[in-house]
Amino acid sequence: MPRLLTGNRLETGDVLWWAGSDWSLHIRDAVAVDDDGEALIARLAPQERINDLVLIDVDPTPDGWRPRSTRERVRAVGPSVRPDFALPSLPVDAI
Amino acid sequence: MAEVYRLRADPEHTAPAVPLAEYQPGGTAVWLEAGDDARLLVPHLGALRRIDIAFPKFREGRGYSSARILREAGFTGEIRAVGVLYVDQLMFLTRAGFDAVLPETPIDPAVAEQTLKRFPFVYMKATDAVQPVWELRERA
Amino acid sequence: MYRYDEYDQAVVDARVAEFRDQVERRLKNEISEEAFKPLRLMNGLYLQLHAYMLRVAIPYGTVDSRQMRMLAHIARRYDRGYGHFTTRQNIQYNWMKLEEMPDLLADLASVEMHAFQTSGNCIRNISSDQFAAAAADEIADPRPYAELLRQWSTLHPEFSFLPRKFKIAVTGSTIDRAAIKLHDIGLELVQNEAGEIGLKVLVGGGMGRTPMLGHVIREYLPVADYLSYMEAILRVYNRHGRRDNIYKARIKILVNDLGPAEFARQVEEEWALVKPLGLDPPPSELARIAAHFAPPVLDANAPVEIDLSNPDFANWVAVNTHPHKAPGYTIVTISLKAPGEIPGDASADQMDIIADLAQRYAGDEIRVTHAQNLVLPHVRRADLFDLWQVLVSAGLATANLDRASDIISCPGLDYCTLANARSIPIAQKLAVKLAPQEADLGELKIKVSGCINGCGHHHAGHIGILGVDRKGEENYQLLLGGSGAEDATLAKILGPGFDENGIVTAVEKVIDRYKTLRADPAERFLDTYRRVGAEPFKEAVYG
Numbered sequence: 001m002p003r004l005l006t007g008n009r010l011e012t013g014d015v016l017w018w019a020g021s022d023w024s025l026h027i028r029d030a031v032a033v034d035d036d037g038e039a040l041i042a043r044l045a046p047q048e049r050i051n052d053l054v055l056i057d058v059d060p061t062p063d064g065w066r067p068r069s070t071r072e073r074v075r076a077v078g079p080s081v082r083p084d085f086a087l088p089s090l091p092v093d094a095i
Numbered sequence: 096m097a098e099v100y101r102l103r104a105d106p107e108h109t110a111p112a113v114p115l116a117e118y119q120p121g122g123t124a125v126w127l128e129a130g131d132d133a134r135l136l137v138p139h140l141g142a143l144r145r146i147d148i149a150f151p152k153f154r155e156g157r158g159y160s161s162a163r164i165l166r167e168a169g170f171t172g173e174i175r176a177v178g179v180l181y182v183d184q185l186m187f188l189t190r191a192g193f194d195a196v197l198p199e200t201p202i203d204p205a206v207a208e209q210t211l212k213r214f215p216f217v218y219m220k221a222t223d224a225v226q227p228v229w230e231l232r233e234r235a
Numbered sequence: 236m237y238r239y240d241e242y243d244q245a246v247v248d249a250r251v252a253e254f255r256d257q258v259e260r261r262l263k264n265e266i267s268e269e270a271f272k273p274l275r276l277m278n279g280l281y282l283q284l285h286a287y288m289l290r291v292a293i294p295y296g297t298v299d300s301r302q303m304r305m306l307a308h309i310a311r312r313y314d315r316g317y318g319h320f321t322t323r324q325n326i327q328y329n330w331m332k333l334e335e336m337p338d339l340l341a342d343l344a345s346v347e348m349h350a351f352q353t354s355g356n357c358i359r360n361i362s363s364d365q366f367a368a369a370a371a372d373e374i375a376d377p378r379p380y381a382e383l384l385r386q387w388s389t390l391h392p393e394f395s396f397l398p399r400k401f402k403i404a405v406t407g408s409t410i411d412r413a414a415i416k417l418h419d420i421g422l423e424l425v426q427n428e429a430g431e432i433g434l435k436v437l438v439g440g441g442m443g444r445t446p447m448l449g450h451v452i453r454e455y456l457p458v459a460d461y462l463s464y465m466e467a468i469l470r471v472y473n474r475h476g477r478r479d480n481i482y483k484a485r486i487k488i489l490v491n492d493l494g495p496a497e498f499a500r501q502v503e504e505e506w507a508l509v510k511p512l513g514l515d516p517p518p519s520e521l522a523r524i525a526a527h528f529a530p531p532v533l534d535a536n537a538p539v540e541i542d543l544s545n546p547d548f549a550n551w552v553a554v555n556t557h558p559h560k561a562p563g564y565t566i567v568t569i570s571l572k573a574p575g576e577i578p579g580d581a582s583a584d585q586m587d588i589i590a591d592l593a594q595r596y597a598g599d600e601i602r603v604t605h606a607q608n609l610v611l612p613h614v615r616r617a618d619l620f621d622l623w624q625v626l627v628s629a630g631l632a633t634a635n636l637d638r639a640s641d642i643i644s645c646p647g648l649d650y651c652t653l654a655n656a657r658s659i660p661i662a663q664k665l666a667v668k669l670a671p672q673e674a675d676l677g678e679l680k681i682k683v684s685g686c687i688n689g690c691g692h693h694h695a696g697h698i699g700i701l702g703v704d705r706k707g708e709e710n711y712q713l714l715l716g717g718s719g720a721e722d723a724t725l726a727k728i729l730g731p732g733f734d735e736n737g738i739v740t741a742v743e744k745v746i747d748r749y750k751t752l753r754a755d756p757a758e759r760f761l762d763t764y765r766r767v768g769a770e771p772f773k774e775a776v777y778g
Contacts, residue, residue: 011262012332013286048264051282070656070709071648075284079329079649081577081659085315129478153273154356156396160473163393167512181270183257190392200270209256214249216242218386219462220514221393228242228386229516232523 001057002032004065005040006075007050015075016050023050027076028064028089064089097201102194103173108144133161140170148193150178162192166222185210192222236299236600237382237527239347246389247344250351254278255337262334277395279353280336283652287331290353291343295363295381295405296324296603298348300590303601305346307586313339318586320571320579322643322692323402324362324603325353329650351389356397358388358469362404364412365604368530369612371560375424375432377407379525380461383516387462394469398476399484401469402441414605414719416440416448417695419486420468425455433457438468438498439490442689446725447487450495452502458521460506463514467506471498530613531598537563537615548623550674551634556619559612565619567597567611568604569626570633570641574666577659578644579607588629596622605692605719606643606680608636639669639679639746643692647685647702648709654685656702656709657735664739669746676746678759682717695719697761698742699726711738715745715772716764729769730777741776748775 004027005018016023017030018040024030033040037055045053056072058065067073073095078085083092101107112126113119115135124145127133136143146165148158155178162174175195176188182202189211196202216228239247254274261271275281279290291306298306306326310318313335314328321327331339343349352359361381368376384403388394394401406413407424415421421437434456440449456464475493477483490498539562543549557566569589571579581589589609593601596618597611604610614622626632635641642665645651647658662683673679682696686703693699699714710732717726733741746760748771753763764772 008282008286010268011334013282015285048268051268069707071284071654074648074657078285079659080657081649081663154396155478156356156394156398157474157478159393159396160470167508181266183253183270183274186390187392187395206260210253213253214390215245218246218389219391220512227516229520231242232240233517233519 002060002065003034003037003055004030004058004067005033005037005053005055006030006072007053010049010051017076026087026089027067030065032058063091063094066090066094070095097198099175099195099197100202100204100207101173102189108173110145112145112147127158127161129155129157131161133164134168136165137168140165140168140172143170143172145173145175146170147175147177147197150176150180153179153181155179159187159191162188163222166192182206182210186214190217190221190223190225236297237294237378237524243386244344244347247347247349247351250278250349251337251340251344254340258333258337273355275333275336276354277352277357278336278340279350280331280333281354281652283329283650284648285650286329287333287336288650289328289331289336289339289350290321291326291328291348291350292353292360293325293348293603294385295361295367295378296365296605297367297378298601298603299599300594300601302346302348303586303590303593305342305348307583307590309339309342310583310586312342317580317582319577319646320581320603320607320609322605322607322645322690323360324365324605325360326603327646329646352395354400355395356399356401357395358384358391358397358401358403361385361388362402362413362418362605364406364408365602365610366412366557366566366612367407367602368528369559369564369566370408370410371558372410373406373408373424373560374426375407376525376528377405377413377422377424378528379521380422380424380434380458381405382524382527383461383521384465387465393466394473397469397473398478399481399486401472401486409721411719411721411723412604414692414695414723416723417442417446417692417719418449420465421449427455431457434461436464436468439487439495441485441487442692442694443485444482444687444689445485445488446689446694447491448723448725449487450490450498452495452499459515459518460510461515463510463512464502464506466509466514467502470505470509471501475501531600533561533564533613534615537561538617539563541616541619545620547634548620551623551632552619554634554638555636556614559614561613563616565614565616567614567619567622568636569609569611569631570635571608571631572635572641572666573630573633574635574640574670575663578642578662581609585629585631588625588631592622592625606637606641608641635670635673637678637680639673639676639681640666641680642666643680643682643696645684645690647683647691651685653688654702655687655704656685656711658683658685658691658700658702661700661702661711661735661738664735665742668739668743672746675756676749676760677757678761679746680718680761681742692719693717694725695723696726697759697764698745700738700742703732705732709735711735713738713741713745713776715769716761718761724765727769729773744775745772748772
């Protein structure tokens with residue numbers, strides 16, 4: 001199962017997705033880290049710039065990555081009750 | 096462990112602190128675990144010169160009560176907080192009765208000085224001599 | 236309204252400077268996140284699902300128009316134009332940036348507000364009766380007693396690292412609008428035979444994972460002993476409360492393990508030791524604070540009779556106003572529960588409008604209720620129609636106080652990192668479904684939490700809903716029979732849980748059964764449930 005690396009930016013709290021060489025605000029830019037995930041966390045965590053680094057399980061879909069847990073889908077899209085703030089990565093009703 | 100940060104002018108009493116269970120009357124330094132009952136030491140405060148109190152984790156807060164109880168009982172020797180402690184807790188520690196800290200990560204004395212003079216007024220009496228604002232208001 | 240003096244202002248200003256320094260040290264990596272997190276939490280700053288969330292303290296739920304306008308300004312300047320009023324009478328902002336926090340806190344301090352101790356294992360914001368100083372049923376305004384506690388608990392050197400968070404509520408009325416039996420300490424102002432005011436002290440109530448009702452440990456505590464007695468309770472808890480398991484660390488567990496009588500004995504023993512230390516301020520300090528809460532000058536000739544010929548207006552007056560102690564005046568509750576909207580949310584524009592109304596019509600005061608509504612406490616009945624018209628145009632005239640669509644809901648999994656399920660969508664669906672028949676249903680309190688911590692007070696709901704995670708899916712348990720009022724009880728789980736649509740249907744079935752069971756149209760759902768028990772409802776839902 002593909003895994004993505006995600007966290008929140010220290011300065012802003014923004015939800016971030018690891019996009020291969022840098023972070024993106026959008027899950028559609030994320031790249032699967034799979035077996036490299038733990039090593040990436042071990043490298044990035046000591047820099048103390050991204051909080052709550054975690055690997056999450058996703059499924060590939062024609063619309064892009066779909067996190068398996070409701071929690072991570074909410075993080076990827078925005079609050080389901082405020083579609084006006086939804087990020088463009090996934091449709092709100094995908095939550 | 097880093098250096099001990101002391102707010103006392105007297106020479107450091109360096110005798111090893113013995114655990115409360117092994118403490119013998121007349122002993123001058125004792126070690127209290129976070130959950131130890133500080134009141135058991137009250138009969139021995141005349142002999143004691145240093146009491147170390149353990150803070151095994153940041154969330155631990157029983158030591159604040161222990162220190163305050165010892166000061167309320169009249170202890171004037173050193174009360175040393177030992178463990179997971181940060182400079183930003185100094186005001187709580189000193190007002191509760193601690194006058195030395197042995198933290199896991201070093202305390203920057205410049206930051207400590209700033210921290211200790213940060214709040215110009217306090218709302219409640221504690222073990223230090225600082226008057227609470229209700230006394231200042233009363234006087235005004 | 237309490238006004239800061241030079242001392243109060245200096246403490247709040249120092250707190251802003253302290254946090255500015257702490258944020259700067261964190262941004263420069265001079266301190267680790269591990270060391271910084273407790274510091275930001277003690278300033279009410281959480282990292283939630285989408286961003287930081289800031290919880291601003293609203294002591295005992297009272298603000299004036301100037302402060303409400305500042306809350307609106309913060310929503311616009313630092314957030315996305317709205318805020319969320321909480322079940323602890325505070326306000327939360329959902330889209331905060333750490334780097335902007337020092338400026339935000341400085342803005343708050345400029346109107347005598349702060350975020351002190353809105354998180355962390357310390358004494359939290361003191362809550363109180365939203366109708367304080369206005370309700371006909373109170374013996375005295377509880378807020379001076381709450382303000383004294385606010386000051387005493389601010390940066391307390393001994394009680395800032397308690398086993399767990401600690402919540403205190405104060406009421407001045409036997410009609411309990413502050414849920415004092417569901418707080419770590421609940422205080423009720425009472426009078427002795429000589430007519431002197433003292434405090435009845437309850438300890439060990441709370442919701443969350445192990446809900447319990449508080450126990451009276453003192454029927455009458457003289458005001459002169461107030462703070463030293465609080466010190467004694469907190470010291471017994473700080474020393475002996477469990478620290479090995481955060482789910483068993485609240486004072487209710489200690490009180491329950493020791494038994495209320497033994498707990499009370501230990502408090503009295505400790506109190507005998509701390510009382511001589513001179514921790515209690517003189518009576519002049521309470522008097523000084525109380526002088527700030529002098530009631531507004533009211534119009535003695537305010538007319539009682541008003542024109543109620545507009546039926547929508549008459550309905551709103553009947554549902555959303557409450558008797559005031561002064562004739563010709565009333566207490567207005569502004570519902571933040573328009574069916575389909577997010578419970579407790581208010582836009583910056585709405586906050587500004589409410590601030591204007593408070594200034595114009597309500598003695599310049601606004602209260603936040605634990606049911607996530609706002610209150611204008613001192614309104615001339617003769618001004619009600621003008622006020623109502625403004626509310627109508629702002630979308631704030633929903634007439635549903637304490638009715639089926641006046642639903643309490645925590646932010647749930649739409650925002651909160653602790654949540655297991657979304658709670659707002661459930662509240663929205665139920666409110667839309669139930670609003671058309673709510674007049675017939677009468678008082679019905681529905682409360683929704685997205686996790687076991689119970690910020691949505693599901694255990695105190697006539698109908699409570701608890702969101703849980705079941706194998707990765709959102710699942711909802713149905714509870715019946717709770718109350719947070721003077722007749723407090725804890726709601727009980729009815730049976731197996733439901734999915735999002737299933738829970739809405741289940742609530743509808745419960746309500747349909749209630750309509751066939753009620754003794755007369757005036758019997759509340761809660762009273763019917765208490766009379767007939769859970770069985771008929773179980774059969775209606777699962778049968």
